[in-house]
């Protein structure tokens with residue numbers, strides 16, 4: 001009994017020490033924000049020192065951490081630290097990473113998420129998602145990746161990482177879209193909001209308002225976040241800086257956001273909104289109905305693809321838009337090109353990441369070249385060495401002549417699409433639960449076969465990304481509302497998260513038509529925007545839901 005009490009006291013003391021450490025660090029970062037000039041210098045220096053930064057990263061997080069899954073793969077490939085160093089110096093970073101990939105030193109997206117074992121050259125590793133967490137992360141803010149692909153992954157994004165890696169990239173991004181001085185408004189899912197709220201505060205540009213896109217996840221997480229943000233607000237107030245309250249509006253209506261944008265523009269001659277493309281398009285519709293314009297409002301958009309249609313909606317309402325490529329595991333990976341060749345043309349942040357591709361099979365589609373990332377940052381939330389993310393797209397080296405080009409960032413990414421998830425309303429949804437419901441539950445209860453049901457993601461006429469539950473006419477007469485209710489009820493039972501986002505946004509509708517086949521003629525349980533062929537067919541009027 002006494003031992004238990006002592007253990008409890010020790011645990012409380014260790015929590016207190018960790019909290020005090022967080023406060024000290026936060027206070028330092030708030031007192032001395034990263035400036036745009038420093039950011040430019042940092043990015044340039046880091047681009048020049050990529051090889052060294054990679055080697056330092058490998059020495060610390062891979063060779064210096066006995067439990068690293070990458071270390072076991074490197075050993076199996078017979079690559080000691082000295083070999084790696086020699087290879088990088090002789091052949092350069094990307095060539096080395098490609099060699100490592102060919103030797104089996106990589107993790108697929110499914111492995112990175114801990115869903116399948118890593119099997120290479122006779123070695124089988126059982127991995128969990130947390131095995132790829134940064135083992136040395138200091139003070140941080142809890143984050144969870146979007147998605148319904150499992151019990152939800154929790155990881156701490158270190159405050160240092162936010163200030164040292166995220167912030168310089170965001171300064172550069174804002175400069176590239178001509179938004180170096182405008183006040184910033186956030187309208188994002190709660191966890192993304194909180195992360196950006198900290199990053200912007202560490203840049204000396206705290207957001208004027210934070211709007212949430214969906215209700216917060218759970219009360220305990222909200223309490224923990226609130227403790228951190230309240231601390232930050234008190235620390236800032238000491239210096240006479242007022243930080244907005246990121247939890248004040250957890251689920252804002254578009255009208256509320258638009259009012260704020262227009263009022264901010266009136267007062268300050270312009271403003272920036274960080275949000276997801278679908279949300280931005282909703283604002284354009286509202287703006288038009290009210291006879292207003294989005295002139296002098298810059299949209300910085302991430303979390304789902306900024307398609308040509310969405311970009312045009314924003315432009316025709318008078319606004320300007322740029323894409324960022326961002327994911328929780330790595331941070332801000334791509335920043336918007338100032339002279340984009342496509343709406344979602346981003347510069348890969350080669351100052352902090354390396355990217356190679358891996359050709360992988362995708363059932364029903366054929367093969368595609370998935371992006372694989374390696375972190376070069378000092379304190380990344382996740383350790384990534386040839387880690388495949390859920391994305392693929394174009395990669396090009398181009399001299400565009402924008403401010404980012406000038407900083408030495410010459411790799412462009414565009415047409416980025418997720419290969420396993422649907423991206424409606426910024427919520428990520430992986431197929432596993434969906435597949436079971438579409439292929440087993442619905443046919444069993446309503447008739448038809450597995451191929452008679454499909455979840456289809458596409459833009460409607462207003463360029464808002466919507467989800468359609470496609471039911472083949474072959475299934476016969478049924479009550480559509482009933483099927484939809486069953487589908488939603490099943491999804492809610494699944495141990496996944498995020499789906500509430502689109503139900504709140506009321507994006508799911510039933511469409512009676514034959515499911516859309518892939519270019520190779522197969523019918524998959526879901527069909528996403530990844531298929532340009534499908535989109536073209538819709539535009540040409542040869543395919544598509546009957547007047548969605």
Ligand SMILES: [Zn+2]
Nearest residue numbers: 337338400402
């Ligand atoms: Zn550019």
